Amino acid sequence: MTTSQSEKMFALARRVIPGGVNSPVRACRSVGCDPLFIKSAQGATVVDVDGNQYIDFVGSWGPMIAGHAHPEIIETIKKTAEYGTSFGAPTPTEITLADMVVEAVPSVEKVRFVNSGTEATMTAIRLARGYTGKNIVVKFDGCYHGHADSFLVKAGSGLATLGIPGSPGVPEDIVKNTLSIAYNDSEVLEKTLRDESLDIACVILEPVAGNMGCIVPDRDYLKRLRSLTEELGIVLIFDEVITGFRLAYGGAQEFFGIIPDLTTLGKIIGGGLPVGAYGGKRAIMDQIAPDGPVYQAGTLSGNPLAMAAGIATLKILQQPRFYQNLNDKAGECAERLRKVGERAAIDVQLNSIGSLLTAFFTDQRVVDFDSAMTADTQRYGHHYRNMLSQGIYLAPSQFEVAFISAAHTSEELKKLEKMTEWSFKKIAEK
């Protein structure tokens, strides 16, 4: 396998782009590789600029639930583009996608489209603060909500990988209004939320964590969170940028039957184009400008191409048994990988739910950020390189999930299992 074209491009990119990448995890530093430059993708296969093919478990970090270059989505984008790509004025497609989101996501009565998950979460907390007149945002260690200043406190994703506790450039005055507490711990939660010296506007969380690897909270924990926030008048925000339209058509809130006040979406609803959204209860959403005083705007928001790609994607997801088939297939794969882990001579914990899974290289049960951090990232790097050499493209960090899509065939999932077993053996021999 030669990667000389990728190496060449990486050198060219580094001249003019910081780190050669437009998002830090793509640089692959924590797995000791240089990035592959991708030429094309189809179904569950990605092809790099050297012509190497890989079975893809990154799925553009979540959006590609229907597989890459799905013919219906591509056709819709092409047709829509012929009519012009942006007008800075309302278009009919926005109504269609908004209606679909309102119908799908239990908590959403009104929705506003933006251009990324970061924009969605950033606005959701502004809205919660505007609505309650309070300042403190409670988040959870290891949850990632994009890169707005307020969230760069013990965040997951690239920050977990790079070991950056926060980030220079984020004023202390801003993060002093963010409180980050342990995920999945009812006692800490109750103590924090009941603390009357705190002026809490909202609690935001990933209802299943994906950005410290896959961590599924106890259902009772989510229930407790809902009843406490309701009792105390705190706005509950589910950041469903990953889980929305992923665990079920109505996201984690449908999956667990727990309804937040506000929901943020992204990734899947853009069908591979840049989109985010936030929505929720009418009374809260009516605080947004121009109906209310809380400001949020966007030149390209509700972009017709992105709306069309979102609509085409959601139509695919509406097919009968889509989620049952996907979750059954992924669940079976996770079960087999769990057995591979149990047979292995190294310590591995397999966490999974729906079509999300993470193998943590640790002997501890992974239930929160601290236990996730016990994972051996050197081993993950070794595993990553092993798998890549066998044509399997995993996330270049221990603290991410593998995404299974509708396009993965049982042969491809069997290859994942077989190569995982081989890789674990190789790691144990080292």
Ligand SMILES: *Cc1c(COP(=O)(O)O)cnc(C)c1O
């Ligand atoms: C990816 C992600 C975001 C940020 O979305 P971007 O489109 O990358 O800005 C926010 N929250 C969660 C849970 C995410 O996984």
